[in-house]
Each structure stands twice: as structure tokens, then as C-alpha cells.
Amino acid sequence: MTARKILLISLLVMITLAACATPTAEAPKATVAPTTAPAAPATSAPTAVAATPAPAPKTKITFWYALSGAQGKVIEDMVTKYNQTSKTAQVEVIFQGSYADIAQKLTAAITAKTVPDVAQMGGAPTLGESGAIVPVADLVSDADKKDIFDGFWDYNKFNGKVVSMPFNNSTPMLYYNKDLFIAAGLDPNKPPTNWDELVTAAKALTKDTNGDGKPDQWGFNTHTDTHWYLSAMIMQNGGKILSDDGKKVIYNSPEGIEALQFWGDLVTKNKVMPPNQHAQAGADFTAGKLGMLMRSSTFLATVEKDAKFKVGVAILPGKKIKSVPIGGASLLVFKTTAERQKAAWEFVQWMTNADNSLDLFIQTNYVPIRKSVAGLPAVKDFIAKSPNSEVLIKQLEFASAIPIFFELGNSDEQLRKAVEKVELGSGTAKDALDVAASVINKALGGP
Amino acid sequence: MILPFVWMISTSFKSQSEVFAYPPQWIPTEFHWQNYVQAWNAAPFPRYFFNSVVVALAVTFGDLFTSALAAYAFARMKFPGRDAIFLIYLSSLMIPHQMTILPSFLLLKNLGDLWAPLGLDTYFALIAPFLASAFGVFLLRQSFMQIPNELEDAAILDGCGRARFLWEIVIPLSRPALATLALFTFMGNWNSYLWPLIVTNSDTLRTVQIGLRYFIGQEGASQWGLLMAAAVFVSLPVVLIYLIVQRQFVQGIASTGIKQ
Numbered sequence: 001m002t003a004r005k006i007l008l009i010s011l012l013v014m015i016t017l018a019a020c021a022t023p024t025a026e027a028p029k030a031t032v033a034p035t036t037a038p039a040a041p042a043t044s045a046p047t048a049v050a051a052t053p054a055p056a057p058k059t060k061i062t063f064w065y066a067l068s069g070a071q072g073k074v075i076e077d078m079v080t081k082y083n084q085t086s087k088t089a090q091v092e093v094i095f096q097g098s099y100a101d102i103a104q105k106l107t108a109a110i111t112a113k114t115v116p117d118v119a120q121m122g123g124a125p126t127l128g129e130s131g132a133i134v135p136v137a138d139l140v141s142d143a144d145k146k147d148i149f150d151g152f153w154d155y156n157k158f159n160g161k162v163v164s165m166p167f168n169n170s171t172p173m174l175y176y177n178k179d180l181f182i183a184a185g186l187d188p189n190k191p192p193t194n195w196d197e198l199v200t201a202a203k204a205l206t207k208d209t210n211g212d213g214k215p216d217q218w219g220f221n222t223h224t225d226t227h228w229y230l231s232a233m234i235m236q237n238g239g240k241i242l243s244d245d246g247k248k249v250i251y252n253s254p255e256g257i258e259a260l261q262f263w264g265d266l267v268t269k270n271k272v273m274p275p276n277q278h279a280q281a282g283a284d285f286t287a288g289k290l291g292m293l294m295r296s297s298t299f300l301a302t303v304e305k306d307a308k309f310k311v312g313v314a315i316l317p318g319k320k321i322k323s324v325p326i327g328g329a330s331l332l333v334f335k336t337t338a339e340r341q342k343a344a345w346e347f348v349q350w351m352t353n354a355d356n357s358l359d360l361f362i363q364t365n366y367v368p369i370r371k372s373v374a375g376l377p378a379v380k381d382f383i384a385k386s387p388n389s390e391v392l393i394k395q396l397e398f399a400s401a402i403p404i405f406f407e408l409g410n411s412d413e414q415l416r417k418a419v420e421k422v423e424l425g426s427g428t429a430k431d432a433l434d435v436a437a438s439v440i441n442k443a444l445g446g447p
Numbered sequence: 448m449i450l451p452f453v454w455m456i457s458t459s460f461k462s463q464s465e466v467f468a469y470p471p472q473w474i475p476t477e478f479h480w481q482n483y484v485q486a487w488n489a490a491p492f493p494r495y496f497f498n499s500v501v502v503a504l505a506v507t508f509g510d511l512f513t514s515a516l517a518a519y520a521f522a523r524m525k526f527p528g529r530d531a532i533f534l535i536y537l538s539s540l541m542i543p544h545q546m547t548i549l550p551s552f553l554l555l556k557n558l559g560d561l562w563a564p565l566g567l568d569t570y571f572a573l574i575a576p577f578l579a580s581a582f583g584v585f586l587l588r589q590s591f592m593q594i595p596n597e598l599e600d601a602a603i604l605d606g607c608g609r610a611r612f613l614w615e616i617v618i619p620l621s622r623p624a625l626a627t628l629a630l631f632t633f634m635g636n637w638n639s640y641l642w643p644l645i646v647t648n649s650d651t652l653r654t655v656q657i658g659l660r661y662f663i664g665q666e667g668a669s670q671w672g673l674l675m676a677a678a679v680f681v682s683l684p685v686v687l688i689y690l691i692v693q694r695q696f697v698q699g700i701a702s703t704g705i706k707q
Contacts, residue, residue, distance in 0.1 A: 062648075068661045069670050097644050097660050105645055108549055112556040114567065283467040306463065 058090040059343040061117035065095060066102040066329065067168070074363045075120075082350055089343040091118075099123070099329060115334040117344040120167060124330040125404040128158025134333045137162040139345050147354075147370045151399030155326045158404070159246070165348050168366040169328035171395060172228055174317065175285060175293045175303060178310035180205055180217070184291070191292075191314035195236075195262060198292070198317045202272035205291030219272035221281035222294040227415035228325060229294045231402050232316055233259040235323040241411075242403045248441045249411055252433035259319075260429035264422035275423040296327065297392050300365050304388065313388045315395040322398040328366060358382075367392050411440045459483070459675035466671040479672060486677040490658040491650055499654040500684065502570065502643075503636040506577045510632045511625060514583030519613050521584065522591035523599065533588070536581050551576050552645060572646040573654075577636060583628050590624035591617055626692040634685050655681045 065075050072095060079093040096102040099122035109115045110132045127133055136156065145153070152166035178188035184204040192198040202219030209216045222229045231241055231251075239255030242248075250256075266273040282299065284290040286306050294316070304311050316324055331351065333344045350356065354376060357368045362382050373379060374393055383390045405411075414436035421427035427435075453473070458466055459482055461475045520526075521533050552567070559566010566572065594617055602612050618625065640656040647653050659681060662674035 068663055072661065094648050095657075095661070097657070098663070101641070101644055101660075104548075104641070108552045108645055111549060112553055112567075114556060286467065302463075 058088060059339055060090045060092065061340050061343050061347065062092045062094060063347070064102060064105070064116045064119040065093060066097060066099050066120055068095070071364050074360065078351060078356060082347060089347060091347055115336070117334055117336055117340050118348060119332050119334070120329050121332055122329040123404050123408060124164035124332050125156055125158035126406060127332060128163040132334055133163060134335055134341060135161055135163045136165045136333065139333065147372050149369060149371060149396050149399055151326055151401050152369050154401035155404070156330050164330035164332050165352055166369045167329060167331045167352055168360060168364070169326050169369060170297045170366055171324045171326055171399060172232055172294055172316060173297050173391070174314040175295060175299070176312045176314065177285070177288060177291055178312045180288070180291045188312060191312060192317045194317050195319050199266070199270055199272065202266070202292060203270060206272045217289050217291065218274055218284070219291045220266060221273050221284065221290055222278055223281055223296070224278040226278060226419040227412040228327060230260065230263060230415050230419055232323060232325045233263065235325065235400055236316070236319040236321060238320040242405055246403065246405060248444060249437050252437040256433055257429045260418060260422055260433055263419060264429055267423045268425055276420055297367060298365055300388060311388065313391050315391060315398065323400045324395050324398045325402050326399055365389070365392065367396060407440050407443050410443060414439055455675050455678055458671060459679050461672050463670065463672055482672045482676040486662070486673040489673065490661045492655065492658055494651060495653055495655045495658045498652060499637060502573045502654065503633050505574045506636045507629050507632045509574070509578035510580050510583050511629060513579040514587050514628065515613070515618065517584045518587035518591050519617065522588045536584060539581050548642070548645065555646060567646050568648050568652060570652065573643055573652065580632070583632065586628050587621065587624055590621040594620060630689060630692055633688055637685055
């Protein structure tokens with residue numbers, strides 16, 4: 001009984017401590033609730049004497065975002081900076097979980113009419129039909145239209161019209177271990193640029209170091225989002241994911257099947273990729289056991305810090321063309337009042353201007369969306385410090401968009417299943433893609 | 448079975464690069480105590496803890512109260528349609544959680560338009576939807592049905608009313624079932640992430656699970672050491688409650704179905 005009493009008392013103590021801690025916890029922390037942070041005193045208590053006329057009240061707008069950890073902090077710091085420099089608007093920034101969580105929150109908010117003014121969302125164009133957003137095409141200036149790469153505009157289109165603003169985007173890249181390249185007799189400054197060179201390099205990099213008949217060092221692997229890399233390969237081969245009228249998926253075209261066949265051959269014929277071990281790929285690469293890895297550009301900062309070898313990064317190898325699909329999220333402006341919409345758009349413009357785009361790139365490795373960023377002086381300093389990041393900028397002319405449609409999530413899942421089938425040898429490339437396409441096309445309401 | 452916990456505690460002391468080291472390292476080479484400090488400071492955890500505790504305790508007591516009353520009615524009172532109503536109650540368990548999120552959300556929004564303390568972004572929104580549960584009624588009904596009728600007859604002969612019978616005889620005899628329900632309800636509510644995220648916007652109302660979300664990065668930038676450290680101190684209260692009720696809990700599992 002005494003042990004239970006002790007436990008009960010400790011629970012009560014815990015509650016009391018937590019309760020006592022709350023008055024101090026209410027004190028604004030710089031990371032959250034910036035409405036109570038430095039910006040507020042600037043408006044309510046100007047350092048000048050009260051006799052001066054009070055400044056016009058700032059329009060208050062809310063901004064929901066879905067990045068966590070260090071990246072979330074970068075967003076919050078950007079908003080704090082905006083609140084300090086803007087004379088017309090005050091932004092309240094609220095963390096809303098992951099891309100999946102914020103999508104649910106926005107759906108609920110649209111139905112209940114409790115939408116924010118600005119929100120960050122992955123797959124933003126799916127809200128294009130909701131009637132709750134102001135299409136960015138109606139707001140954006142011609143200068144911006146030309147400055148932002150076409151691939152990013154395509155990524156934000158719904159039914160052919162741009163509805164959201166590109167913000168934090170990433171692309172898949174080919175990471176490679178320069179030390180392993182040298183050991184295999186390959187030139188570390190000439191990574192593969194097309195599919196054939198990829199196979200040659202991967203074969204040289206696949207080694208059985210302890211003589212047990214099984215490779216301990218693999219030449220090539222990808223991260224778990226295999227649908228992204230497969231989609232890239234399909235597009236590099238001249239195929240398409242979605243038909244032009246947006247009504248059905250067409251990745252089971254001959255070009256698509258060729259791409260998936262190439263993928264499967266990497267495992268079964270060329271034996272340079274372990275079957276279905278994508279979750280381990282990043283760790284293997286960092287540990288020096290994998291020659292080449294396809295993964296998002298956001299992995300660059302982590303791997304450069306943790307790897308004990310020289311990391312190289314290259315644009316994805318092409319086939320008929322070079323094609324680098326975009327991922328990541330965009331900013332949406334919601335229909336509220338004319339005044340708040342104006343403030344919201346100004347905020348969005350600021351968040352995506354060239355300086356902030358570069359700042360975001362330097363701090364998070366999300367790629368810059370503007371052509372003008374490459375010309376900024378700060379870029380040269382950054383590239384001098386981190387040479388691999390130059391590749392992230394160079395590849396943007398090949399950036400393409402996999403069109404966003406309602407069944408995209410399911411479609412990606414089907415593509416991952418197709419990849420798994422082909423890697424494990426339980427189906428041919430044609431069958432796997434035919435099955436995937438038929439499932440999605442049925443869901444899209446067609447043949 | 449204890450392995451995940453050992454891994455969690457072990458990882459909470461590791462640096463980011465050691466987390467995925469292969470072969471897996473059970474004992475970190477360096478103990479990064481600052482993971483705990485950093486994790487604690489990354490989000491307003493004192494407030495989150497307070498909210499989680501208040502909401503989980505309120506829901507647990509509320510659920511025990513309503514479930515006990517309903518279970519007593521279903522187990523020991525006869526009224527027309529009793530079994531049919533109970534079946535309908537039970538069938539509500541088959542409705543997926545996702546289907547009730549939007550209607551509940553809309554209901555709270557409309558209530559809030561009528562009177563703010565009942566709307567979104569309030570403690571009411573976090574607590575009210577869970578004050579009754581069909582699972583609790585089912586569990587307690589089974590337990591209450593075990594009480595022999597002779598006891599009830601004897602009590603009535605002695606002039607005991609229904610309420611007193613429930614409070615002084617049935618409930619003390621059903622401690623294992625009550626403890627089980629309390630533990631499940633507390634744990635379920637403590638772990639609840641989606642509902643608090645959807646109905647709250649203010650940081651002053653959010654719960655510890657949302658705090659954990661801060662460490663899980665998009666596209667693979669998660670800070671695993673910090674996440675594990677936060678997970679360790681977030682799971683402590685649940686472990687504490689389990690230790691308090693464990694004797695009753697084990698009895699509860701062992702005695703269901705056994706006639707006295």
C-alpha cells in the first residue's frame with residue numbers, strides 16, 4: 001500500500017508542478033505565439049510619447065504551417081521578421097502538424113467556415129475546387145510569373161489554372177559516395193548522367209567484400225518514396241503520369257513500362273540494387289555501404305553532416321530527356337475579407353521573394369523557386385561554403401511537375417506496390433502497371 | 448516486450464548520427480543529456496502537460512461516471528427495449544473514428560457561435576465528446592452482471608435504494624473492471640493526437656502529443672534523439688497510472704468470465 005501511496009502522491013505532485021508552471025509557461029516564448037512577442041509592444045506602446053497619433057491598426061491575419069523541427073523554426077523566425085518590418089499586417093503563425101494533418105484541418109475548416117488567411121499545404125491544388133481559395137493566378141504580377149521557374153507553376157495548377165504559390169519545394173537527387181567511386185576506379189567528378197551510365201557505375205560499385213557470395217556493398221538504391229523516383233524515370237523516358245484531360249492515369253504506356261522494367265532489372269538482372277530494402281538505404285549510404293542513393297534534396301544537409309566520406313550530388317540521370325519532379329508544399333490564400341486578403345497576399349509575396357527564397361534555401365535546402373536567386377551575391381558565398389548546393393540550383397531548368405489530382409495519394413501507393421512487385425519478381429512490369437492504372441482509373445470514375 | 452522501451456530510452460541519449468548506426472548500438476557511446484533539455488524547451492511542454500493531465504483526468508472520471516450509471520441500468524434494471532437499445536449502443540463501436548470527426552467539429556463550431564465557452568478552441572471541445580463511451584458501458588455491464596441477485600435482494604430487504612446499492616455495493620465489488628476502464632480511458636485520451644490538433648489553435652490548450660509532433664520532420668529531417676527524449680517524459684504519467692492501478696488491472700483481466 002505504501003508504494004501505491006507514493007505513486008499517488010507523485011502523480012499529485014506532478015499535477016501541482018505542472019499547474020504552478022503554467023503562469024510562466026504563458027509567458028510568450030519566441031518560438032510560438034509571436035503575437036505576444038516583440039511585435040506587439042511596437043504597435044501598442046510606441047517608444048515616442050503618447051501625444052503622437054497612434055499608427056493605423058495592423059490587419060491581423062493567421063498563417064497555418066506544417067513544418068516541424070528545425071524547418072518549423074525557420075518558418076517562425078521568418079514570420080517574426082515580417083511582423084517586425086511590416087507596417088500594415090500582423091501575422092499569427094500556428095503549427096498544424098504534418099502535411100496530412102493540415103490537409104484534414106483545412107478540410108474541416110472549409111466546411112465550418114473557420115479558414116485561416118494563409119496556409120501552407122502539400123498538394124495544395126486539390127483545394128482548387130473548394131471555392132474557398134483565391135487563385136494565385138488572379139493575384140500574381142507578370143514579373144513574378146516570369147521569374148519563377150515554369151516547373152513550379154505547373155506544380156501548382158488545378159485544371160490548368162495556377163491556384164497556389166510555390167513555397168518550399170524539394171527535388172530528388174542522385175547522391176553518391178566519392179570515396180567509393182575512387183575505389184571502384186570511377187571518376188568522382190563525373191557521376192552518371194543517363195540510365196546506361198548509371199548501370200555501369202552501379203555494377204562497378206557493387207562488391208562482395210567478405211566472400212560469402214552476397215554483396216555487402218551495393219551500387220544503387222532509393223529511399224522509400226519509390227513512386228517519386230519511378231515517376232521521374234517514366235517522365236525521363238518521355239512518358240506521362242496523367243492524361244492531358246486529367247481524367248485518367250496513363251503510366252502503363254510503353255514508356256512507363258520500359259521505365260519500370262529498367263527499375264526491376266536493376267534488382268533482378270544487373271543485381272546492383274537489393275530488393276525492397278529502401279528503408280535501410282539512407283542509413284546504408286551514410287554508413288558507406290551504398291554507392292549511389294536517390295533521395296530528396298532535403299537529405300543533403302543531414303548526410304553532409306553525418307557522413308564520414310566525401311558526398312557528391314548529381315542531377316537525376318536522364319533517358320530521352322532530363323526530368324526532375326518537384327515535391328514539397330505551397331502557400332494558399334483564402335477568401336475572407338478584402339482587407340485581410342490584401343494583407344495575406346502581401347505576406348505571401350514577402351515570404352516568396354528572392355531574398356527569402358534564398359534564405360530558406362540556405363537554412364533548409366528547399367530549392368529556390370526564382371531564376372533571379374542564382375544572381376544574388378549571397379548565393380556565391382553559400383556555394384563556396386557548400387559546393388554541392390550548386391547542383392540544386394543548376395537542376396531547376398529541368399524541373400517538372402507531376403500533376404496533382406485527387407487520387408494522387410492512392411496513385412503513389414499503387415506505384416510503390418508496382419515497384420515492390422517488380423523488385424521481388426512477383427509480376428512483370430506490364431502487369432504491375434496495368435493493375436495500378438486500372439485501380440486508379442476506376443477510382444477516378446472512368447474505364 | 449520491454450525491448451521498444453529500452454530502445455526508446457537508449458536512443459534518447461544518442462546523437463543524431465548514432466541513431467541509425469548499423470549494427471544497432473544499445474548503449475550510446477556518449478550520453479547526450481542535453482537531448483532532454485533541448486526537447487523540453489522545444490515546445491511549451493509544462494502547459495501541454497497541464498492540459499493533457501486535466502483533459503485525460505476529466506475524461507476518465509466523466510467516462511467512469513456515465514458508464515457506471517448506464518451499465519447498471521443495462522445490467523440490473525428491466526425496462527422495455529433494454530436489450531435492443533444496448534445492441535444499438537454496441538453497434539456504435541463499429542463506426543470508424545474518422546467518420547465522426549467532421550460532424551463533431553461542426554457541432555462544436557455551431558455551439559461556439561451560440562456561446563463561446565462551448566465552442567472550438569476550448570477545454571469543452573477537448574473533453575465533452577469523450578465523456579461517454581460505448582466501450583465503457585459494455586465492459587462495466589459485464590462486470591455488474593456478475594453481482595449475484597441474492598445480494599440485491601438482501602439489500603432491498605434492508606431498505607437500500609438503487610443509488611446506494613450501486614455506490615456502496617456494486618462499485619466496490621467491480622474494482623478490477625473500473626480500474627481497467629480507467630486505465631484504458633486515460634491512456635487512450637493521453638495518446639489522442641488528431642482530435643486535439645483539429646479542435647485547437649491556441650498553444651495554451653494543446654496537449655503533449657502535439658508537442659511530440661514538433662520533432663518529426665517532413666521528408667526525413669526528424670530529430671530522433673530529441674523525439675525519444677520527449678517520448679520518454681511524455682509516457683511517464685501513463686506508466687505511473689499503470690503502476691497505481693496494476694494490481695486491480697491484473698485482477699480485472701483474470702477475473703472476467705469467472706463466476707464467483
